[in-house]
Amino acid sequence: MSGERYDPIANPYAPGAGTPPPALVGRDAIIDSADISLQRLRAARTSQHQLITGLRGVGKTVLLGKLAALAQHVGYRVIRVEAVGGDDTLRSVLRQARRILEDLDRSQKVLRALRSIESVAITLAGTGVTIERTAATPDREALADVVTDLATAAADHDLGVLLAIDEAQMIASDDLRRILAGVHRCGQDGLPLACVLAGLPNLVGDVAKAATYAERMFTVADLGPLSPDQVTRAIVEPAAEIGVEWAPEATEEIIDRSDGYPFFVQTWAYHTWNTAHDEPISAADVDHAGPHADHALDSSFFAARIARIPSSEVAYVQGLASLGPGPHRSGEVAAAMGMQTSQVAAFRERLIGEGVVYAPRYGWIEFAIPHFEQYVRRALPV
Numbered sequence: 001m002s003g004e005r006y007d008p009i010a011n012p013y014a015p016g017a018g019t020p021p022p023a024l025v026g027r028d029a030i031i032d033s034a035d036i037s038l039q040r041l042r043a044a045r046t047s048q049h050q051l052i053t054g055l056r057g058v059g060k061t062v063l064l065g066k067l068a069a070l071a072q073h074v075g076y077r078v079i080r081v082e083a084v085g086g087d088d089t090l091r092s093v094l095r096q097a098r099r100i101l102e103d104l105d106r107s108q109k110v111l112r113a114l115r116s117i118e119s120v121a122i123t124l125a126g127t128g129v130t131i132e133r134t135a136a137t138p139d140r141e142a143l144a145d146v147v148t149d150l151a152t153a154a155a156d157h158d159l160g161v162l163l164a165i166d167e168a169q170m171i172a173s174d175d176l177r178r179i180l181a182g183v184h185r186c187g188q189d190g191l192p193l194a195c196v197l198a199g200l201p202n203l204v205g206d207v208a209k210a211a212t213y214a215e216r217m218f219t220v221a222d223l224g225p226l227s228p229d230q231v232t233r234a235i236v237e238p239a240a241e242i243g244v245e246w247a248p249e250a251t252e253e254i255i256d257r258s259d260g261y262p263f264f265v266q267t268w269a270y271h272t273w274n275t276a277h278d279e280p281i282s283a284a285d286v287d288h289a290g291p292h293a294d295h296a297l298d299s300s301f302f303a304a305r306i307a308r309i310p311s312s313e314v315a316y317v318q319g320l321a322s323l324g325p326g327p328h329r330s331g332e333v334a335a336a337m338g339m340q341t342s343q344v345a346a347f348r349e350r351l352i353g354e355g356v357v358y359a360p361r362y363g364w365i366e367f368a369i370p371h372f373e374q375y376v377r378r379a380l381p382v
Contacts, residue, residue, distance in 0.1 A: 006273050006281075012238035013270035015296070020062050021266055022238035026230040027063055030221045034067050034196070038074050041192045042160045048216075049183065051207065052198040054223035056355075056369045057263035057301065060198040063223070064166055067196055071162040076194065077104075077154060078162045083170040083199075090143065090175055093163070097150050100161070104153040143175075147182030151191035160192035169199035169206055169355065176210040184213060200368050202358045225260030225370075228252075234262070235269050245280035253286040257293075261370045263301065268293045302375040305356060314380065316347040320357065321376035326366035333365060 012022045030052070040047040050067075052060050068078045077100045081092040147163070154161045163183065165171070171179070179195075186193035197203060201222065207214045226234065232251045239246060254272070258264035271292040276285035309317060319336035320328065330348060334341040348365060351357045358368045367373055 006276055008274050011273045013266050015266040015270050023234050025233045026226045038071055038194055041194050044190050048219045049195040051218045051220045053201045053203050057261050058223040059262040061166055064164055064198045068164050076160040076162045080164040082166045083168050085170045097146050101150055104157055143178040144182035148185050151186045151193040155192050163195045166198045168197035169203045180211045180214050200358050228255050231255045231260055231265050234265055247280045247282050249283040250281050250286050253283045313347045313351055318380055321373040327360050327364040330363055330365050
């Protein structure tokens with residue numbers, strides 16, 4: 001195929017936010033563990049729930065989607081939301097719970113659960129009476145009751161319920177405590193409710209702070225970069241299915257440029273495919289795709305994060321980036337800004353809340369986005 005471009009329509013790679021890659025590699029053990037857990041809960045046996053953590057671009061959302069599909073396959077109704085802060089996360093959970101409850105059980109016994117939802121309109125069977133209720137804000141204190149009633153209704157139909165929340169580090173601490181209380185109560189009552197929370201690495205600490213018992217409720221899957229062998233599989237296997245080969249030197253080049261981060265792997269493979277001329281795809285093809293891949297990452301993956309950072313916090317981001325790959329002590333960042341640690345603490349906390357940085361351990365800070373310090377130094381030079 002030398003001298004010809006590969007068909008972009010047949011391009012098997014899928015860079016995108018939560019877009020499933022053609023080959024989901026390196027996550028088999030987590031998926032197998034979740035499968036066992038889901039089936040144990042359906043069988044009224046205790047099992048731990050799952051926390052999926054990692055930096056942005058490591059595949060948390062993709063894995064969450066895989067587990068949701070698995071749950072549906074083995075007899076679960078799924079509540080899946082992306083946490084956004086404020087009341088919206090809780091509203092979304094309650095709305096989806098309402099839809100499942102109304103589908104499973106239209107009798108009067110569900111009214112207690114439904115009363116906490118912001119807008120309810122139910123016609124009682126055989127009476128012709130419609131009950132309507134609107135609330136300005138969701139009834140947070142009733143959340144545990146809603147979760148328990150939903151799991152009870154599912155059990156009556158030999159089903160389970162999966163509560164899957166992405167970006168869970170964005171959940172307000174009090175709301176997280178209430179969600180955990182509902183999940184814990186279901187476990188105590190032997191009800192088939194499974195919970196998967198996905199988020200940045202600080203989610204583990206958030207969960208532990210929200211409830212003293214929460215650490216024992218969850219197993220933690222901390223997603224990191226793929227190994228070189230896993231990156232090779234992610235690149236080679238989808239192409240082989242349509243008769244295209246990659247030279248080993250080409251996959252090694254993408255391993256080096258991506259550092260094994262799944263989103264970067266998909267981006268580099270995608271743009272290499274679209275610009276390649278050699279058969280098999282060569283290291284020269286990867287090098288030729290470099291400007292295209294870099295532009296795609298800069299203009300979307302990285303720029304979207306910069307755009308959300310208030311101007312008052314840009315100096316902190318620049319200071320952290322100037323130190324190179326992290327983590328770094330908070331005092332080092334303050335020194336790079338020419339300030340005291342106490343003076344920059346508020347910037348640090350807001351950036352943690354916005355998901356731009358995270359604290360891997362007390363007194364340390366790191367970007368939550370791989371390679372972000374390189375981009376900041378290019379886009380926002382001091």
